[in-house]
Amino acid sequence: MKSTSYNLIMSALYGGRKGERPPVGNPTSIVCNELMDICGVSFPEAHLDPQAMAELALAGREVVGFDTVMPEYSVDQEAAALGCKVDWGDRNTMPDVKMFPHEDFSDINIPEDFLEQPSMRVVLDALSILRRHVGGEVAIIGKVMGPWTLSYHMAGTQNFLLQIGLDEKERVVKMLRQLIPATIASAKAQFKAGADVVVLADHATGNLVGAYHYKEYLLPIHKELTAAIEGPLILHVCGNCMDRLELFADAGFDGYHFEWQVDARVAVEKIGHRVCMVGNINNPQTLYQGTPEDVYKQARYAIEAGVDIIGPECAIPLSTSLENLKAIVSAAHEGY
Numbered sequence: 001m002k003s004t005s006y007n008l009i010m011s012a013l014y015g016g017r018k019g020e021r022p023p024v025g026n027p028t029s030i031v032c033n034e035l036m037d038i039c040g041v042s043f044p045e046a047h048l049d050p051q052a053m054a055e056l057a058l059a060g061r062e063v064v065g066f067d068t069v070m071p072e073y074s075v076d077q078e079a080a081a082l083g084c085k086v087d088w089g090d091r092n093t094m095p096d097v098k099m100f101p102h103e104d105f106s107d108i109n110i111p112e113d114f115l116e117q118p119s120m121r122v123v124l125d126a127l128s129i130l131r132r133h134v135g136g137e138v139a140i141i142g143k144v145m146g147p148w149t150l151s152y153h154m155a156g157t158q159n160f161l162l163q164i165g166l167d168e169k170e171r172v173v174k175m176l177r178q179l180i181p182a183t184i185a186s187a188k189a190q191f192k193a194g195a196d197v198v199v200l201a202d203h204a205t206g207n208l209v210g211a212y213h214y215k216e217y218l219l220p221i222h223k224e225l226t227a228a229i230e231g232p233l234i235l236h237v238c239g240n241c242m243d244r245l246e247l248f249a250d251a252g253f254d255g256y257h258f259e260w261q262v263d264a265r266v267a268v269e270k271i272g273h274r275v276c277m278v279g280n281i282n283n284p285q286t287l288y289q290g291t292p293e294d295v296y297k298q299a300r301y302a303i304e305a306g307v308d309i310i311g312p313e314c315a316i317p318l319s320t321s322l323e324n325l326k327a328i329v330s331a332a333h334e335g336y
Contacts, residue, residue: 005067006196009139012308013197013232013254013276022303022310022332025068027141027199027234027257027278029315030060034322036091038063044088047074047095048118050125057130061138064322065329066311068197069134070141071126073315075201078145078186079153081117082110092318102154105163105171108178115189124193131194141234142195144186146202146225147179148218154179161208164217176221184228191231198233199257200225205239206261214244219251226252234278238314242266249274259313260286260298264305278309281328288317292327299331 003011008023010016036042039059046056057071074095080086085099102108114120123142130140145153151160154175163172187198202222204214226233234255235248240262248256249271256275258267260282268277280302281287286294299310310332316325 004136005061005138006136009067009309010196010232013234015276022308023067023139024065024329024332025139025141025278025309025311026060026066026070027068027236027311028143028201029070029073030064030066030312030325031056031073031318032316032320032322032325033091033318035059035063038322042091043073043093044090044095047077047088048122050122050129053122053126054129054133057126058133061134064325068139068141069130070143070199071130072123072143075145075149076153077119077123078150078182080119081114082108082150082154082182084153086119094315094318097153100154100156100159102175103156103159105155105175108154108175110178110181110185114182115185120186120189124189127190127193127195135194140194140196142187142190142193142198144183144190144198144200146183146200146218147176147221148202148204150179150182151175152203164209164213169217172217176217180221180224183225187225187229187231187233191229195231197255198229198231199236200229200233200253201236203238205237206241206243207239211244211247215247219247222248222251222253234276236314242270245271255309257311257313264302264307268306272306272308276308277306279307279311280313281311283313283316283320287312287320287324290324292323292330295324295327296331299328300334303331 003019008019041052045052053071057069076095083101084097232254235253236257257278
């Protein structure tokens with residue numbers, strides 16, 4: 001009997017026996033204009049309405065053939081619930097935070113009704129819809145922003161990073177720690193609503209901060225998060241993070257979703273025995289500008305390198321072609 005998509009993903013995530021083929025997953029968005037056209041749902045509706053959000057997530061399974069569904073397409077759901085002014089964009093533009101309520105690093109109080117805020121409720125309701133439709137057949141993935149990313153939204157990215165450069169450790173740590181409860185509450189609520197796995201995105205990326213910053217500021221917090229959140233977590237950090245891979249594993253995550261800038265063979269060799277490796281098809285050159293053959297070759301490279309779950313390195317450009325997305329699935333099914 002063939003394994004279900006759910007079993008393939010969960011077995012890979014927990015280091016279990018290999019299924020009959022490598023699973024294909026999207027820890028971040030695989031929505032493109034063509035997918036929106038086919039299912040008749042588009043942005044910004046899919047950021048704001050749970051039924052639209054769920055339908056677009058299902059299209060990633062039904063149209064493209066991924067083994068996962070993931071309904072959160074922006075990085076701004078928690079930010080909006082915490083008081084940020086968010087421009088939810090349009091069909092061709094992703095949401096963006098337009099106002100940073102704690103630029104002065106003033107105290108952050110998580111609202112008592114944080115999980116009932118519209119931007120949070122829509123995700124939780126969409127996950128519940130997906131659970132009713134494909135629960136136990138396809139792996140349902142939620143997504144939460146970690147304290148580092150939330151700090152970008154609270155204070156502004158440049159402003160927050162400037163404080164690190166100025167060695168204002170007390171201010172930085174205070175903000176990070178005040179945001180921990182929001183990350184934990186969001187993740188736990190998503191598991192309760194129907195997520196099988198949650199991606200924790202925390203953008204302490206290699207081109208913005210050094211590995212020593214991650215070790216000093218964020219590693220202790222990530223250890224607390226992985227201990228407090230009861231459910232499988234995949235860390236997502238953009239960029240070239242080769243110099244902190246072992247630290248990500250030390251933090252206790254079950255998986256790491258990584259970019260093409262980190263060579264798959266080296267990454268698997270470094271930490272593949274400790275965490276599930278997820279990714280790492282290049283977005284700008286391969287998925288967006290390349291051909292299906294280019295995508296296929298890169299996916300086969302990742303598979304042969306030992307990457308456990310194959311997928312794009314990050315949320316794909318909206319102009320990505322469906323044929324290129326389907327080439328990832330073809331590569332995973334080849335020979336199986």
